[in-house]
Amino acid sequence: MRNFLTYALLLLAMATQAQTARQFTINLTDDGKAQMVVFLPTSPSGKAIVGVPGGGYSMLSNTHEGTQWSGWLNQKGIAYFVVNYRLPNGDRTIPMGDVEKGIRIVRDSAAVWGINPHDVGIMGFSAGGHLASVISTHSDFAVRPNFSILFYPVISMDERVSHKYSCINFLGQEGQKDPKLVHDFSTQNAVRRHLTPPAIILMSSDDRLVPPVTNGVAYYSAMRNAGNECAMHIYPTGDHGWGIGPWFKYHDQMLNDLGTWLDAHPAPKTDAIRVACIGNSITDGHGIEMAPQHGYPAQLQRLLGNGYWVKNFGVSARTMLNKGDFPYMNEMAWRDALAFDPDIVIIKLGTNDSKPQNWKYGAEFKQDLQQMLTTLCPSLASPAKKKGKKARQAQPRRPQIYLCTPIPAFKSTWDINDAIITDSIIPIQKELAQTYGLQVIDLHQLFANDSDKVQGDGIHPNEKGVRKMAEIIAGVLKGETK
Numbered sequence: 001m002r003n004f005l006t007y008a009l010l011l012l013a014m015a016t017q018a019q020t021a022r023q024f025t026i027n028l029t030d031d032g033k034a035q036m037v038v039f040l041p042t043s044p045s046g047k048a049i050v051g052v053p054g055g056g057y058s059m060l061s062n063t064h065e066g067t068q069w070s071g072w073l074n075q076k077g078i079a080y081f082v083v084n085y086r087l088p089n090g091d092r093t094i095p096m097g098d099v100e101k102g103i104r105i106v107r108d109s110a111a112v113w114g115i116n117p118h119d120v121g122i123m124g125f126s127a128g129g130h131l132a133s134v135i136s137t138h139s140d141f142a143v144r145p146n147f148s149i150l151f152y153p154v155i156s157m158d159e160r161v162s163h164k165y166s167c168i169n170f171l172g173q174e175g176q177k178d179p180k181l182v183h184d185f186s187t188q189n190a191v192r193r194h195l196t197p198p199a200i201i202l203m204s205s206d207d208r209l210v211p212p213v214t215n216g217v218a219y220y221s222a223m224r225n226a227g228n229e230c231a232m233h234i235y236p237t238g239d240h241g242w243g244i245g246p247w248f249k250y251h252d253q254m255l256n257d258l259g260t261w262l263d264a265h266p267a268p269k270t271d272a273i274r275v276a277c278i279g280n281s282i283t284d285g286h287g288i289e290m291a292p293q294h295g296y297p298a299q300l301q302r303l304l305g306n307g308y309w310v311k312n313f314g315v316s317a318r319t320m321l322n323k324g325d326f327p328y329m330n331e332m333a334w335r336d337a338l339a340f341d342p343d344i345v346i347i348k349l350g351t352n353d354s355k356p357q358n359w360k361y362g363a364e365f366k367q368d369l370q371q372m373l374t375t376l377c378p379s380l381a382s383p384a385k386k387k388g389k390k391a392r393q394a395q396p397r398r399p400q401i402y403l404c405t406p407i408p409a410f411k412s413t414w415d416i417n418d419a420i421i422t423d424s425i426i427p428i429q430k431e432l433a434q435t436y437g438l439q440v441i442d443l444h445q446l447f448a449n450d451s452d453k454v455q456g457d458g459i460h461p462n463e464k465g466v467r468k469m470a471e472i473i474a475g476v477l478k479g480e481t482k
Contacts, residue, residue: 019041019042019071019074019075020039020040020041020042020070020071020074021040021041021042022038022039022040023037023038023039023040023070024037024038025037025038026038026105028083028085028098028101028102028105029086029098033086034083034084034085034086034098034101035083035084036081036082036083036084036102036105037066037067037081037082037084038079038080038081038113039067039070039073039074039079039080039081039082040074040079040113040114041073041074041075041076041077041078041079041080042074043077044077044079044113044114044115045076045077045078046077046114046115046116046119046267046270047076047077047078047079047115047116047119047121047262047267048078048079048080048081048106048110048113048115048116048119048120048121049073049078049079049080049081049120049121049122049123049149050081050083050099050102050103050106050120050121050122050123050145051065051066051069051080051081051082051083051123051124051128052083052085052099052122052123052124052125052128052129052131052132053065053066053082053084053124053125053128054124054125054126054127054128054129054151054241055126055127055128056126056127056163056165056166056169057087057088057095057127057165057166057169057170058087058165058169059087060084060085060087061125061126061241061243062082062084064242064243064244064245065125065126065128065151065241065243065244066082066084067082068243068244069082069123069243069244070082072244072255076259076262078262079106079113079114079115081102081106083098083099083102085098085099085131086098087169088169088170088172089169089172090168090169090170090171090172090173090174090175091172092134092170092171092175092185095131095170096131096134096135096138096139099122099131099132099135100135100139100140100143103120103122103135103143103145104142104143106120107120107142107143116267116268116269116270117270118146118267118268118270118272118309119146119267119268120145120146121145121146121147121148121149121197122135122136122145122147122148122149123148123149123150123151124148124149124150124151124153125151125152125153125241125243126151126152126153126154126163126166126209126210126240126241127154127163127166127169127170129150129151129152129153129154129155129216130153130154130155130157130166130170130187132145132148132149132150132153133148133150133153133155133187133199133219134185134187134190136148136187136196136197136199137187137190137191137192137196138185138187138190140335140339141335141336141339141340142339144197145197146197146267147197147198147199147200147265148197148198148199148200149199149200149202149258150199150200150201150202150216150219151201151202151203151243152202152203152204152207152210152212152216152240152241153201153203153210153215153216153219154166154167154210154215155186155187155188155214155215155216155218155219156186156188156214156215156218157170157171157176157181157182157185157186158182158186158214159176161211161214161215162186162210162211162214162215163209163210166210167182170185171185186218187219188218188219188221188222189222191219191222191223191226191228192226192332192333193226193227193228193284193291193292194228194284194292194311194312194313194314194333195313195332195333195336196223196226196228198228198229198230198265199219199220199223199228199229199230199231200230200231200232200233200257200258200261201216201219201220201230201231201232201233202232202233202235202254202257202258203216203233203234203235204234204235204236204237204238204239204240204242205234205235205236205237206236206237206238206239207238207239207240208239208240209239209240209241210240212234216232216234217232220232226292227285227289227290227291227292227293228292229292229293231261233254233257235249235250235253235254236250237249237250238250266306268306268309269306269307269309272306272307272308272309273307273308273309273343273344274308274309274311274340274341274342274343274344275297275300275304275308275309275310275311275342275343275344275345275346275477276311276313276337276340276342276344276345276346276399277296277297277300277310277311277312277313277314277346277348278313278314278328278333278334278337278345278346278347278348278349279313279314279318279346279347279348279349279404280314280315280316280317280318280319280328280348280349280351280352281314281315281316281317281318281351281352281460282296282314282348282351282406282407282459282460282461282469283295283296283297283312283313283314283348284312284314284315284316285312285314285466286316286460287455287457287460287462288462288463288466291312292312294463294466295312295314295466296461296466296467296469296470296473297310297311297312297314297470298310298312299466299467299470300470300473300474302470303470303471303474304474304477304478308477311337311340311342313333313334313336313337313340314333314348315328315331315333317352318331318349318352319349319352319353319358320349320350320353320365320368320369320372321353321358321361321362321364321365321368322364322368322371323358323361323364324352324353324357324358324361325352325355325357325358326352328349328372329368329371329372329375337376338375338376342399343398343399343400344399344400344401344402344477345376345399345400345401345402346402346404346441346473347372347401347402347403347404348404348406348443350365350405350406350421350425350426350429351406351407351409351416351421351459352414352416353365353420353425354406354409354416354417354418354420354421354424354425355414355415355416355417356415356417357415359417359420359424362420362424365424365425365428366428366431366432369428369429369432370432373401373432373436373438376399376401377398377399377401379398380436401436401438402438402439402440402441402473402476402477403429403432403433403438403439403440403441404440404441404443404473405421405425405426405429405440405441405442405443405444405445406421406425406426406443406444407443407444407447407454407461407465407469408421408444408447408448409421409458409459410451410454410458410459411457411458411459412458413457413458413459414457414459416459421444422444426442426444439476441472441473441476443469443472446468446472447461447465447468450465450468452464453465453468
């Protein structure tokens with residue numbers, strides 16, 4: 001029996017090596033206390049996963065929750081990177097920084113390692129699942145993963161409903177006494193519509209160490225309530241910490257579930273034209289069920305096809321005015337839109353600026369819109385000082401920016417004022433478009449007779465309306481309409 005087991009393990013090791021073209025280790029810190037073990041596949045698919053082992057933030061379980069995943073992932077053509085991060089001992093920035101550096105190295109080396117930099121995911125287990133969810137919700141766009149795989153994750157930092165020692169080790173004893181810190185790093189509270197990457201959560205119903213309902217299920221609920229894509233698989237038994245261990249009763253089913261989910265998520269092409277949709281609740285998709293998948297930017301993506309990569313950076317209630325009640329340029333979505341480095345930007349702001357509490361600062365609307373335009377494209381700042389079409393054309397600029405006028409406010413819901421939109425906001429948009437040589441997409445005029453394409457509030461497009469918006473904008477981008 002012992003000889004048979006030894007032979008079986010030898011065959012498994014040989015099969016793993018056959019799928020792995022290269023294996024090496026990179027030091028993430030000068031002293032080598034944080035490392036990343038790299039497993040590059042023989043036949044790369046372009047997809048990559050950064051692995052984050054568990055261990056309660058007191059140790060690293062980096063075998064069945066780490067390196068032993070390399071064979072299965074490499075066999076699927078997925079490059080795999082295990083981050084052996086430093087333990088926090090109450091300083092959360094230490095493991096966060098190690099994982100973020102690992103992701104940055106993967107993206108920076110993508111061309112050399114046969115990786116699509118837009119197809120880099122994170123996979124975390126238990127406390128590593130918490131760390132993976134922190135990177136997915138708190139980290140800057142440049143090091144935020146494109147998808148998340150969370151195995152029986154710690155999500156809550158409230159030790160009463162979570163794994164006590166993970167909470168204490170991550171936040172420290174003093175951090176546990178800070179309600180805001182506990183709230184912010186209980187990552188179900190940090191999920192952001194459109195911005196938090198798609199996730200799959202895998203756990204056991206009988207987990208006695210990390211309660212599923214207040215952790216994994218809580219993250220799933222937050223994702224679903226935001227309309228973000230998220231899958232959840234709860235197996236009847238297995239308790240905690242099974243990873244890729246063959247002793248897990250549902251091992252084969254779990255790998256099939258995960259493999260199917262991964263296969264169903266094709267990444268944008270590396271050379272896709274990047275389109276950033278900036279706006280308020282109309283871009284965000286207010287009133288549209290599962291708006292991240294059915295709002296106008298999602299429909300625009302389907303109309304444009306896989307040569308484009310459309311991302312929704314809309315945030316409800318936001319204003320162009322920096323002195324408005326909810327300025328757009330204060331938002332994480334604005335920072336993400338800039339970091340996305342778009343080729344094309346669709347700006348649809350102004351509706352909420354017409355409210356009395358906002359338009360009292362209307363004299364600053366022009367300068368705030370100018371600030372947005374020149375931040376997106378700094379080269380616009382110099383043509384603004386020159387005269388003549390030829391001078392403007394001589395200035396290379398990127399991205400290409402389109403200004404959308406607000407659609408009509410058929411009702412004065414929330415004190416939105418259509419007269420201010422038509423008499424003040426749209427003229428400023430058109431003036432700056434002419435100054436900078438930008439194209440205006442006049443949705444106000446194109447929706448003038450379409451009260452049937454807005455919801456009962458008279459402000460937000462319904463399903464027919466978002467479809468029309470997507471068709472109009474797709475036509476302009478394709479050069480089919482002006």
